Amino acid sequence: MDFSFTEEQNMIRDSLSRLIKDQYDWETRNKVLASESGWRPEMWAQFAELGILMAPFSEEDGGLGGNAVDVMVVMEEFGKGLVVEPYVPSVVLGGGFLKHAGSTAQKENFLAPMMGGEVVLAFAYAEPTSRFNLNDVTTTARANGSNYVLNGQKSVVLGAPWATHLIVSARTSGDRFDDSGISLFIVPKDAAGISTRDYPTMDGYRASEVYFENVEVSGDDMIGAEGSALPLIEKVCDEGIAAISAEACGAMEIANADTLDYARQRKQFNVPIASFQVLQHRMVDMFIEQQQSMSMTYQVTLRLEEDEATRKKAASATKVQIGNSGRFIGQAATQIHGGMGVTDELRLGHYFKRLTLIDTQFGNVDYHLRRYANLAEGVVKAAAE
Amino acid sequence: MNLDFSPEDIAFREEVRAFIEENYPEDIKGKHREELTKEQFLSWHQILGKKGWSVPSWPTQYGGTGWTPTQKYIWSEENARADTIMPLPFAVSMVGPVIYTFGSQEHKDRFLPGIVDGTTWWCQGFSEPGAGSDLAGLKTTAVRDGDEWVINGQKTWTTLGQHADWGFFLCRTNPDVKKQEGISFILVKMDTPGVEVRPIIMTDGGHEVNEVWLTDVRVPVDNLVGEENKGWTYAKFLLAHERTGIAGVARSKRGIERLREIASTEYDNGKPLIENPDFAEKISKLEIDLTALEFTELRGLAAVAAGKPPGPESSLLKIKGTEVQQRLTELTIEAVGNYAAPYFRGFPEEGGNRFPIGPDYAHHALPEYLNMRKTSIYGGSNEIQRNIIAKAVLGL
Numbered sequence: 001m002d003f004s005f006t007e008e009q010n011m012i013r014d015s016l017s018r019l020i021k022d023q024y025d026w027e028t029r030n031k032v033l034a035s036e037s038g039w040r041p042e043m044w045a046q047f048a049e050l051g052i053l054m055a056p057f058s059e060e061d062g063g064l065g066g067n068a069v070d071v072m073v074v075m076e077e078f079g080k081g082l083v084v085e086p087y088v089p090s091v092v093l094g095g096g097f098l099k100h101a102g103s104t105a106q107k108e109n110f111l112a113p114m115m116g117g118e119v120v121l122a123f124a125y126a127e128p129t130s131r132f133n134l135n136d137v138t139t140t141a142r143a144n145g146s147n148y149v150l151n152g153q154k155s156v157v158l159g160a161p162w163a164t165h166l167i168v169s170a171r172t173s174g175d176r177f178d179d180s181g182i183s184l185f186i187v188p189k190d191a192a193g194i195s196t197r198d199y200p201t202m203d204g205y206r207a208s209e210v211y212f213e214n215v216e217v218s219g220d221d222m223i224g225a226e227g228s229a230l231p232l233i234e235k236v237c238d239e240g241i242a243a244i245s246a247e248a249c250g251a252m253e254i255a256n257a258d259t260l261d262y263a264r265q266r267k268q269f270n271v272p273i274a275s276f277q278v279l280q281h282r283m284v285d286m287f288i289e290q291q292q293s294m295s296m297t298y299q300v301t302l303r304l305e306e307d308e309a310t311r312k313k314a315a316s317a318t319k320v321q322i323g324n325s326g327r328f329i330g331q332a333a334t335q336i337h338g339g340m341g342v343t344d345e346l347r348l349g350h351y352f353k354r355l356t357l358i359d360t361q362f363g364n365v366d367y368h369l370r371r372y373a374n375l376a377e378g379v380v381k382a383a384a385e
Numbered sequence: 386m387n388l389d390f391s392p393e394d395i396a397f398r399e400e401v402r403a404f405i406e407e408n409y410p411e412d413i414k415g416k417h418r419e420e421l422t423k424e425q426f427l428s429w430h431q432i433l434g435k436k437g438w439s440v441p442s443w444p445t446q447y448g449g450t451g452w453t454p455t456q457k458y459i460w461s462e463e464n465a466r467a468d469t470i471m472p473l474p475f476a477v478s479m480v481g482p483v484i485y486t487f488g489s490q491e492h493k494d495r496f497l498p499g500i501v502d503g504t505t506w507w508c509q510g511f512s513e514p515g516a517g518s519d520l521a522g523l524k525t526t527a528v529r530d531g532d533e534w535v536i537n538g539q540k541t542w543t544t545l546g547q548h549a550d551w552g553f554f555l556c557r558t559n560p561d562v563k564k565q566e567g568i569s570f571i572l573v574k575m576d577t578p579g580v581e582v583r584p585i586i587m588t589d590g591g592h593e594v595n596e597v598w599l600t601d602v603r604v605p606v607d608n609l610v611g612e613e614n615k616g617w618t619y620a621k622f623l624l625a626h627e628r629t630g631i632a633g634v635a636r637s638k639r640g641i642e643r644l645r646e647i648a649s650t651e652y653d654n655g656k657p658l659i660e661n662p663d664f665a666e667k668i669s670k671l672e673i674d675l676t677a678l679e680f681t682e683l684r685g686l687a688a689v690a691a692g693k694p695p696g697p698e699s700s701l702l703k704i705k706g707t708e709v710q711q712r713l714t715e716l717t718i719e720a721v722g723n724y725a726a727p728y729f730r731g732f733p734e735e736g737g738n739r740f741p742i743g744p745d746y747a748h749h750a751l752p753e754y755l756n757m758r759k760t761s762i763y764g765g766s767n768e769i770q771r772n773i774i775a776k777a778v779l780g781l
Contacts, residue, residue: 131652203726205726335758338762342588344587345585345586366664
């Protein structure tokens with residue numbers, strides 16, 4: 001057993017943390033968020049230059065030969081700085097699909113330029129009434145000769161306003177909730193028939209509602225085999241869970257540190273409020289939640305390549321931990337900051353918002369508790385048989 | 386002991402319900418507080434003023450209704466049911482009772498009618514950047530100069546102060562005594578030179594509270610309410626008044642109904658979310674908490690009706706009431722799923738009209754959750770409330 005980081009991973013952490021410190025200060029970040037585009041393509045180019053967009057890909061694919069631990073390192077730093085650039089949509093999800101199931105041509109056309117930062121990906125999967133269920137797909141892809149025609153609506157597609165290409169889940173056969181019959185396509189966002197409505201999210205990202213109206217895609221742009229994309233989607237979303245869990249840990253670290261600072265400085269009744277035992281205990285609990293979250297993030301990161309049932313359980317267990325801890329820490333940090341905690345003047349509120357929405361991303365506590373229970377039940381049943 | 390409403394109570398409920406239905410202004414129906422103009426905010430208050438129902442809890446000689454506790458309970462239930470925008474507490478529940486209890490006849494004649502008829506907007510100047518939970522540590526000073534008080538200092542968390550005509554301020558008038566004993570309660574017209582109201586933007590993006598800066602603000606000595614240096618007593622009296630109704634039981638009941646409606650509309654695995662036993666159980670747990678709170682409040686009301694003064698037990702209502710309100714907003718976020726994310730204020734399309742992304746009920750879910758965090762902080766934080774119970778009730 002070894003929980004240490006490689007030299008490369010330590011280097012990534014150091015240079016990324018420096019870059020964020022130098023060029024992602026709070027004022028700059030807020031200016032960028034309020035701008036029309038809401039991100040900085042030049043920042044993305046710098047991330048590419050730093051190598052983090054190619055870190056988790058094999059050398060064969062043109063990457064640096066890293067793995068999920070590299071992603072964890074990156075995302076923890078992103079969480080500390082509340083970096084909004086689309087690492088999860090483009091690298092973890094988009095890159096993940098191409099890495100696992102992309103054809104040679106797809107890797108060449110999309111993965112390599114994604115690592116260079118020229119292609120930016122977003123994953124369009126949720127629909128207006130699908131909630132967190134990945135198999136609830138009503139968007140259709142009808143075969144038309146060697147092409148497919150896409151129709152449907154995708155909801156809250158994170159990073160879509162910044163994307164050059166979308167990866168879309170669509171039904172090539174079967175009924176609405178069938179596990180089989182779901183296929184994946186990569187399409188240029190400016191393809192005829194795609195329209196979007198872009199908007200900011202409460203936590204500072206940009207997202208879109210994406211409408212597909214008779215969008216013609218080539219059969220060559222299907223990722224993986226027809227009708228069998230669900231296991232792949234689940235795997236990549238589990239990798240997304242690992243990534244945003246690391247991000248949450250970074251955000252928790254700052255929320256906790258800011259709370260400790262505030263409690264030490266803020267005086268009421270002539271003493272720092274940090275001297276009150278009831279607040280001390282709450283801050284201890286915040287620390288414990290952060291530690292447990294970090295541990296679960298290690299756990300899922302190290303289990304992503306194990307068998308399907310182990311991976312799924314690890315991802316769901318982590319998501320439950322992160323959802324509960326994020327809520328506890330966000331609420332407790334706000335409470336200890338008093339009135340200041342509910343204003344936009346401190347950065348804390350932004351960490352609280354991100355932690356809150358991380359819970360809804362890829363399924364909330366309830367969803368993953370149920371998924372975990374179903375998997376655990378499955379193990380019990382199999383043992384009994 | 387019984388739970389039945391008398392025939393008179395039932396008739397009263399019918400009367401109230403019909404009145405609300407017929408008179409509640411169309412243009413504010415279903416609107417969120419922050420969408421309202423000052424005039425819209427005051428419109429229901431003014432209608433109630435004409436009817437004689439704007440200050441039910443006041444003594445009848447000043448405009449109160451003389452309702453029984455049961456009738457007041459029905460009144461708040463019916464308003465919650467219809468989702469009305471009620472008169473703000475600053476005038477009706479705070480400064481009004483201080484004025485009719487401690488103010489001079491001239492104060493009563495001058496200020497009470499504007500509160501009853503809803504033409505004067507009052508705001509509160511209590512907290513300061515350095516005086517929150519430790520309110521008595523406030524530093525804003527009022528120094529006597531001939532026929533005037535000269536006020537200097539900074540107040541904060543002044544809710545909706547941007548609309549206020551008048552404010553009631555706690556100011557230090559004697560720095561040389563125990564901190565609670567040198568505070569006075571002074572009324573300030575908000576357009577007096579030297580008063581500056583600056584917005585504070587909240588995490589939900591809204592402008593609800595303000596800083597109020599006071600620089601050499603001169604007000605007539607007559608604006609002092611009651612006795613000089615007795616302001617702390619009046620503040621405590623006022624905060625006890627603020628506490629009644631702080632449990633928000635009727636509103637939370639309506640909130641649970643609304644949550645059930647959302648959960649019936651939202652889909653989970655092809656079925657309404659409300660049919661998911663885990664989620665249904667969470668709503669039930671919350672409703673059970675609320676039922677306990679409701680009966681705790683009713684027991685308190687019964688005691689007050691029997692002539693006992695409201696005691697420190699009211700801290701319990703504040704703690705549990707705010708916990709229920711906050712939990713309600715948590716569950717609403719869970720219910721709306723992915724559509725909690727879009728930020729309606731930031732939406733550039735269609736000139737700021739209705740926000741068309743996702744279902745209507747989702748737009749305010751996260752802002753409301755963020756906003757309601759304030760409830761366990763304001764009016765004496767829940768930690769302070771627990772200290773009060775520990776000391777005053779348990780004798781620790």
